[in-house]
Structure formats: C-alpha cells, structure tokens
Amino acid sequence: MSEIKPVSISYVDFKAGKDFTEEVTEAFGANGLGLIVVRDLPDFQKERQAALRAIRKFADLPEETKEKYTDSKSNYSVGWSHGKEKMRNGVPDTAKGSYYANPLDDIITDDQYLKENFPELYADNIWPGEDMPELEPAFKEMTHVQLGVGYMICELFDRYLHSKTNGLHPAGHFLEMLRRGTTCKGRLLHYFPAPPTASKSQDGLCGWHLDHGGITILTCPLYLDMQRNEIPAPSDCGLHIKHPTDGSIVKVTLPPDCMLVQLGESFQYLSGGHLRATAHCVKSSQTPDITRETLALFMDWMPEEVMKLPEYTRPYSEVVHTPFLPEGVPELEGRIKGAKHYRDFAKNTYTAYYCEK
Template sequence: MQQQQPSVRAVTIPFADLKDRGKDLGGFIEEGFGPQGLGIVSIAGVPGYPELRKRLLRLAPRIVSLPDDVKKQLEDPDSRYHFGWSRVEEKFESERWDTAKGSYFANPVFDVPTTDDELVTRYPSYCRPNIWPKDHLPELEIAFKGLGKLMLEVGLMLAHHCDRYVIQRGVGQYIGESLEKTLARSRCPKGRLLYYFPKSFSKQDEVSSWCGWHTDYGFLTGLTCGLFTRKSEEVPCPDIGTGLYVRTRDNQVVKVTLVDDELVYQIGETAEILSRGHLCATPHCVKAPSSEDASDVGRSTFVLFIQPNWDEPLKLPSEIRYHQECIPPTRTLAYGEYSERVLASFSGKSVEQTLMPQSKQRQAASTTNHRGSTTSNPRDPPPRSWGDSTRSDQNQHKKACHRREDGHLSSNDGDGRQRVPERRECTLLSVVSESRAGPLQLVDEGDQVIHGRSAGWAIPGRVAPRGGGGEIETRSRRKEAWRGETRRGRPPSRV
C-alpha cells in the first residue's frame, strides 16, 4: 500500500518585492533556503513568464518525435551530453537508473561561450557550442533562449537577496565579490529542457520513480512547474501525487505544490558549501503518475542551472560534505575544474579521461580505471562549524550518483591518485588542475620547460606546476600523481 506524502507550498515572493533591491527579504530567504527551510522559493507575478513557459515546454515532446537520425545529429557526446539532445540514463540512487528521461541542454545566453580551443577541451560541458535543430524545429532556439534568459534575470535578483541574507549572518564575502555579481558575469548558465517519458505504473513505485533523489551540484537552479501531455495532447496533471518531491531538513519527504505560473528556485551544493550552510542544498526527486490510466502521460519541464564562470576561483572550506574526492589539498580550484571533476565522477570516468577527446577516451578506457563517485546522503547534517544549523541527525548512507554514457558502466574503485612528495620520472596523461597564479609547465631533468599545459597525452618527462598548488595526474607503469611545490619566476610556457 503506497503511503501518501504530505503536500507543502513553497514560500512565495512577489516579483514586485524581489526586484526591489533595498527590500529586506531575509525572512523569506531563511524560510525558503535556510537551515530549517523547505529548500524551495517560488516567485509570483513574473511578467511574461506563463507564456514563455508554455511556449517552450510544448516543444519537448516535439523534440522526442523527431526522426532518430535527426536526434542523433543533435547529440554531443564530447560534452558528456551536456549540449544538445540526449536520452542518457542517469543514476542518482545506488541501485536504480533513471531511464525514462530525455533532455535538451543549451546555454540560453551564449551560443559560443568561448573560441579558445584549449578551454573547450578543458571544460567541455561549459565551453562547447550550442546545437540547435535549425532545420527541423527552428522555434526551439527562440523559445529556449527566451525562457532561459528570463529565469536567469529573476535568479540574479534572488541571488542579490541571498547575498544580503548570508552576509547579515556574518559569512562575509563567501563567493568572489558576491553571489549575484559572480553569477552575472558567468558565461555558462545552462538550461535543460526535460521530457519524462510515460512510465507504466507499478505498485512498487517510489516517489523517485521518474527522477532519482539528488541535490544539484551548482549554485542556484531555476525550475518550472511541469506540463503534462498524452499522445501530444496537453492534459491536466494526472494525479496530485505526481511531480517534484523534497526531503525536508527533518528528513520528511514532502510533495511540493507548485503553481503553474510561478517560477521556482532551489539551492545547489556549491552555494551551500560557500555560504557555510546558511543556504542549504535541496534534495529532490520526481514522481511519475501512480494510476494505471495515466501510464501514457509524459511530463515536460525546464531547469536552469545558474553557476559561475569556469575560471571563477572557489575557496572551499575544509569541512564539506559533498564531493570531497574532487577537492585538491590546496582547497582552491576554478569552478570549471571542480564541476568537471564532479561530472566526471557521475560518468564513472576518470578526470583525465573526461578531458580527452572521445577517441582518446575510448583508447584509454581499456587501460585506466573507471571512477564513480559516492557522496554522502544529501540530508546528512553539515559540520557544526556551519553555524547554528539544528538539523536532526540522520542515517548515514551512501548515495551513488553516476551518469551512464555509451553503455559505459561506472564503478567505485577510486581514482588511483596519490601524493608523491618529490618530482619524479613519469608520463603525463593530462593536467587535472592549475593554480590561479599561472599555467602549468612540464620541465625536464635539467629544469628545461618541455611543454605547456594541456599539451598532449603521453609526454615522458618530469612535471612541475608553476605558481603553486597545481596538480597533475600522471600514469607510468603504475598510476601516479605528482603534486607540486611552487616554482616561481618562470615565464608562462605555451608551446
């Protein structure tokens, strides 16, 4: 017998208040995103939003009905399917794959975020260009950009009020100048138009039957209320239990009642880390309809991941509860580097593999360990030093979070990285990260610079990061890593 979860309304901020920069909305932010909040804030009365939402969501089933060969051309495996169309299976929960999801990713603001090939190789899920079905569904680009830009604009207004709230709590400058400014100058917001395929009803279905439990790893996520269709016809929500669920701070699973015409935002893990727990990431999942006569109903929705630019430095505190395995001992790395590592861990591929072009990845896959990631339960309480959180303790259990691509299964056998105190003879596979102070260099025994960063994939020699705190992952016979000391005074090397 299925248990009916309680429904909860998100705290709602009228748009007119949100856009008033001088207004103190601290109470709303705390009620929505704070340690005791639901994790969701909705914005009511955003001009133009209802029309833009409908215009875009109606296109999701139309992408699905494009011929297979057209959809194939819209795929971009080199971005780990983070641009264009994909029906990639995702694994958010340890024993279950989400299989009923199709998605279309694009940057709603920049079609070409950068023309620097090196950056494109280094940060493929942010820097690769958009793909649009110009011949087969030209209206997608306009609708996607229209809604994405509006959700970004409103998200930045919300970020301003989040800044005020966090700073009022004494956290100081927790991200660059401010969350709002950092997000505003970013060239990599990412929209995801989702279509959940109809799912045959099963009595065993959990609340996460359409999308598994997870927290978003970024900063701020904008969400629309879902739109339902049956055989291309729009239908009302087939049952009140369908849609977005959230796990509350005291470990209750609740259905969030969303209003079609309200825009919704939630917090990602990185914002929680940097705000030291004053903004709390939102564990969420999506439930499919639980009645047999709704087993032919699909759901379309749109998500906007608002995140800093790839080169924005993150200074991560030592006490964090997400993706520890992605953080170097220096605890400082660029957002792009951090998030590519997190995405790599979802894919079950090693970081160096994900920085290679697809052809090289396939070659390396036969010799390199695949890596998965486990993160702690998103509702594990944060460390005490994150302020006055009074979240209740919960069962510690591991959440595996992978994305399966090319039928490529992930495993949790570690990244093989180890600390080696001295320079040593090795073969460079790829640069994993670099310090903000300058690019990495490879030097030979006589301290001659032999190659600049990201230069190639198998260069014998000694390696040394310049500027301090860089990290290079290497493989000789055994897989080894070298973490460098500062080698100041060298001219930057680009070969």
C-alpha cells in the same frame, strides 16, 4: 507522503526593495527546505507554453531525426540526450530525454584548448534548425526570463548575507561572481509516458541528488496527453525533497505562474553554510499516456572560481553536513576536500555520482 507549500516571495515586493530576511532564513537557513517560490512575476505563460510544448514536439520526432542533434564529443551536454545518462545502478535512464543548451550564448568561447579539453562546459550550442525551427527561440525566450529570476535571487542572497554578517559579506559579491560565469546550462526535460510494464508498487523515487552549482531555476511542469492537450498534474508525481528537520519525504508543488529556485551545494559552501541546499528527486508518474515537460536552468560559477570559505563562515562540520542524506548520495565533504577551484569540485561531483562503484 505529505505535500508542502514552500516559502514564497513577491517579485513586485522585491523590486520595491522589501526586506526578505525572514523569508530567506526560513527557506535557506538550517531548517529551511533549500528552495523558494517567486510569485507576482511579469506574465511568462506564452514563453513557458512555447518552450515546454517545443520539447514535447521534439521528443515525438523520429529517432533518426533526433539523433542528428546529439553530441557525443561533449558527453551529450549540448543538444538532445536520451538513454545516454546512467542511473547509479549503471542502467541507462530512458524514462526522460533532455535538450541542453547554454542560454547566454551559442558560442561562449573561441578558445580551442578549452573546447577540446572541457567540451561539457564549452561546446557550442546545437539547434534542430529546419527539423524544428521553433525550439531555439522558445528555449532562448524562456531561459531569458529564468536568468532574470536567478540574478534577482542572487541579489537577494547578497543583501541577506551583507546584513546578517554586519557588512562582512561584501555587497553584491555573489551577483558579480554569477555574472562572471558563462557556462550556464538550460535543460528542457521530457518525461516519456510510463511503459505499460511499470510496476504500480514502485515508488519511483530514484535519482536523489543535490544540485552542485550556483542557483537552479525551475518552471512549473506541463502535463500533456497523447494528443498534446494540457491535463492537470497527476497526484502521483513531482518534485520531492527530504525535509531537513525530520528526514520525511515531502512533495513540493508550484503554481504555473511562479518559478521555483533551488540552491546548489557550491553556494552552500561559499556562503559558509548560511544558505543551505537540499536533497531532492523527481518522482515520475506511473499513469500511462501522459508526458511531463519542464525546463531547468542551472546558473553556474566560472570554472576557475576559487572554492574558499568566507571569514563569516559557520563551523566547517556544519557547512559540509547535509541532514538526512538519502542513501547512495555522496557526501559534500568528500567532494569538496582538495577542490581548489569550482571546476575541481564539479569534476569530483560528477565522478562521485556516475563513476563510483
């Protein structure tokens, strides 16, 4: 399996107004990997270390303590979630645990109807309080940095589309839309050490998917030993994608002082296929006695946003086509059909991934 260095852009150059048309085309155009690295960011290592060490420390707490911070009513979409999410074969995913929260606000609505009917989107945040007071500020500080990167990339996409379509794409359109969305989700992820029975022959490449929302911002993972000392990234794991030009599986690496930005399928659709999302999965390490910690931020549209193609769209068949779609991954076309609003598309996606026979 080969390793690939994705296209990168400099935060400093972006602030100085540099044109990144070439980079965006290379990263998100028809042959792009659907992801880009942002470098030269103001230092965020203190925040990154604090957040990633917090999830490791939380995962090490006794089961009964962690259980206090689970929320079955929202299908475990806030607080701690371990072994609740199922893989496509119906087997619970126990290899990783997640701590979910909305980075924008602890309470995003007072509307009881929304809270009761769409708890996955609107449930209030829950925090481990006295059992682990440092998790909440660590989560909030790191996701704040990630939100800034997400809005920056969205601005970049707006500039790119505006110029590519000779002004047909209204300036600032997607940034405005993204700022209207309040249902963002941060996911602190802890990958437990590989069980001693883990088969060396397994390639660990399961869980292929495409993000379906707006923009995903990822931190470089932190690998820790059993004494919580940082260790170099093992070579047998990490983020893998399907290369859009030949379908080969390539590993994507990210330096610790950079952030990785991926595009969701709904963004691909709303941009009329001018920006592309890519199938990816995280391969877990088979090396014993190490853990992997990371933080993914999913920036989403308002559930009521209308899913429609722009006037500058590429042909429909191109918009909904994902080359080399891994086996078992539901096609975009089937989920977008009949989806009037973003929430319909999100629901179709959830059903296709988790409820399909």
